[in-house]
Structures are given as C-alpha cells and as structure tokens.
Amino acid sequence: xxxxxxxxxxxxxxxxxxxxxxxxxxxxxxxxxxxxxxxxxxxxxxxxxxxxxxxxxxxxxxxxxxxxxxxxxxxxxxxxxxxxxxxxxxxxxxxxxxxxxxxxxxxxxxxxxxxxxxxxxxxxxxxxxxxxxxxxxxxxxxxxxxxxxxxxxxxxxxxxxxxxxxxxxxxxxxxxxxxxxxxxxxxxxxxxxxxxxxxxxxxxxxxxxxxxxxxxxxxxxxxxxxxxxxxxxxxxxxxxxxxxxxxxxxxxxxxxxxxxxxxxxxxxxxxxxxxxxxxxxxxxxxxxxxxxxxxxxxxxxxxxxxxxxxxxxxxxxxxxxxxxxxxxxxxxxxxxxxxxxxxxxxxxxxxxxxxxxxxxxxxxxxxxxxxxxxxxxxxxxxxxxxxxxxxxxxxxxxxxxxxxx
Numbered sequence: 560x561x562x563x564x565x566x567x568x569x570x571x572x573x574x575x576x577x578x579x580x581x582x583x584x585x586x587x588x589x590x591x592x593x594x595x596x597x598x599x600x601x602x603x604x605x606x607x608x609x610x611x612x613x614x615x616x617x618x619x620x621x622x623x624x625x626x627x628x629x630x631x632x633x634x635x636x637x638x639x640x641x642x643x644x645x646x647x648x649x650x651x652x653x654x655x656x657x658x659x660x661x662x663x664x665x666x667x668x669x670x671x672x673x674x675x676x677x678x679x680x681x682x683x684x685x686x687x688x689x690x691x692x693x694x695x696x697x698x699x700x701x702x703x704x705x706x707x708x709x710x711x712x713x714x715x716x717x718x719x720x721x722x723x724x725x726x727x728x729x730x731x732x733x734x735x736x737x738x739x740x741x742x743x744x745x746x747x748x749x750x751x752x753x754x755x756x757x758x759x760x761x762x763x764x765x766x767x768x769x770x771x772x773x774x775x776x777x778x779x780x781x782x783x784x785x786x787x788x789x790x791x792x793x794x795x796x797x798x799x800x801x802x803x804x805x806x807x808x809x810x811x812x813x814x815x816x817x818x819x820x821x822x823x824x825x826x827x828x829x830x831x832x833x834x835x836x837x838x839x840x841x842x843x844x845x846x847x848x849x850x851x852x853x854x855x856x857x858x859x860x861x862x863x864x865x866x867x868x869x870x871x872x873x874x875x876x877x878x879x880x881x882x883x884x885x886x887x888x889x890x891x892x893x894x895x896x897x898x899x900x901x902x903x904x905x906x907x908x909x910x911x912x913x914x915x916x917x918x919x920x921x922x923x924x925x926x927x928x929x930x931x932x933x934x935x936x937x938x939x940x941x942x943x944x945x946x947x948x949x950x951x952x953x954x955x956x957x958x959x960x961x962x963x964x
Contacts, residue, residue, distance in 0.1 A: 561595045563599055565666050566599075569582055578661045587622070588935055592939075750867050780814050800912060803912060809834075811835065846870070858881050859883045869929045873925070
C-alpha cells in the first residue's frame, strides 16, 4: 500500500507538538509492516522559533523505512503555513490513500484538493483546533474572519473524507456537530514507548539539587501556565514546601515574556527553572526524574504529554477541560482540577507531594494504560486496518458502478 501522510510540520521540528509525533509514529510503524509511506510537509525546523523555515533541509529524506517530502513555505500566518508545491508533490506520487493530520492547515486543504481531483480516499485526523479552541474566539477581527474562512474548508474536508479518525468520544462529538453524516472511527492516540527511555542525568545536566515537578508544552496562554505559577507560589510561600522546584520546559508561542515577568513578580526565579527550546532527549530525561507532571491547560483535544509521563510511571495533574478527562482519569491515573483555579491546583500538588504511595499508584495505572491502549504500535495497527477497509470499499464501489478511468 502506498500511503501519503500530510501534515504542517515534521522532523526535525519536534517542538511543534503532537501532530509531528503522531505522523512520524504512524509512518514508522506502518512502514515497518512493509508499506510505502511518505510524510508530505513543510520545511519548518523550529531552530529559532515556531515560524522558522529552512530551505537547507533536504527536500526528500529517508528515516528508517519511511520518507519525508518537504516543500518550502512561502509565508505563514500564525500556524497556517503556505507551501503550495505540496499539492504537486502528492499528485505526482499517486498514493493509494491520503491521511491528513491537522485540519486547520493549508496542508489539509492541499490533501483534500488532490483527493477530489484523483478520487484517492482521504482520511482525516485533527489533533488541532476544530471549533473548541479558546483562541478561536479571542483573536481579533482579522483572525476571527480568517477562522470563518477556515471553517468552510474544514467542513468541506470532513464532508469529502472517507473516514474521520477521532481520538476520543469528545472529539467524535465535535466532528459530528460539524457534519452530522461524518463517518467517524475512534482510534486512541499513542506514544512511542521505545523512544521514551532516559539516556542522561537531567538533574546533573541542569544543576538541580532538589526534587522537581514538571510542565512540558508550549509557552502559550492556553496551556494554563499562569495558573501553574500562581499555584506554585502558594506551594512555596504559603504552604512552605521547601525541597521542591518547578521545571517549565517548552517553546515560546507568545507567552514567554509574560510568564517570566510573573515568575519574577512572585520572587520565584530561583524556584522555577525555565528551559527554552529543550532538546527532545532532555524532555525525556525530565519525565523520568520528575515527581509528576502538571498540565493545567484551558483546552486540549487529546494530549500526548500525559501519555509520555505515564510511560515513566509518573502521574499527571490536569484540568477537567474538553478532551483531557479521556486521557487523565481523575483518581485513577491522575488528579483533575477546575480551570484557572490556582488554589485547587496547589491543593492537588500538595496532595501528591505528601503521598508517595498515591503517586506510585496513579503512576502505575497510567503506565498500564499506555501499554494496553495508548501506544503507537496499537494506534498504527488500528489505522492500518482502517486504511485496508477503506480501500476495499473503494475498490468494491468501482466493481459495482464501473471501472475507474
């Protein structure tokens, strides 16, 4: 089977987030089963920020058994990367099936146009904004207008697709609300357990001489970092926890300066360690040495970061917002708190810091969860079965209605 996976970013831009890992993990696992897989994407490299494109990156590059085909981005508006040559690249290669990941992207529009022109089946996965991201309502007149235009294309892509892959029941409901006749299959997101092995001493690398709790993610308002800093201020200055620090690791998405100002305002610059643009291996080692992960997001669809934490038997504190409860299950593999509630978040942090038995219990449940359901091997096998079913139905259609010209 010849498979085109289409997405706005891929290697080496791992700091772009979940879309990159989902696409790469699918490509690697499915290609290992003998299929011809190519990721079609931009030349984003993230070396100096979220909108840095690098013409020096190879146009075609092989990784293990799959290929990455990059086309140059002419310009970008926020995370909408315009690389029109991707259309011709996909069209030229004539894949059997196209799988686009990240619906609010130019790349998904290109995948849809190729599918329409050639009648190649289209599979859709989001892992992005759809209709529920808070920034869709808080971006000013220009971007609100731009998102309305995107909404038209999102609906057309979903309507045209052979199948929509939803990561959980929450996402399935969103897709259904956009287009009620959508053919939706729930396939849980998964992480690459083989890669989640610590290879360095994180505390030594960053000269940390105490225990620490961890945040990993974009430096963005939607990640709830303000609430986390306020909660940690309560932990240090009101509840008087001494031998604990907070490590914040990520890439700036517009909130970094405000975040640093807030840390300084509370006098926590010695207690909170901010690591900007961390190498992937440092993130992995941080999971392994942390006490637990905190993801106080205002919005998440199906986050991968908690799954990575679970791989190290580390529990997660997060919010009861949007799709998060389908990954972090309250009092089972983590603790869920209300949105933007620093007092409740501080109480949850204190509870886990004071109870090592509870940390171990929740962490083990999370570990079992990713090994049983949310790993990339299971995800890829389920997606491959879906591809095979779609192609079988597609071929049967032409047997019934006539041979395709």
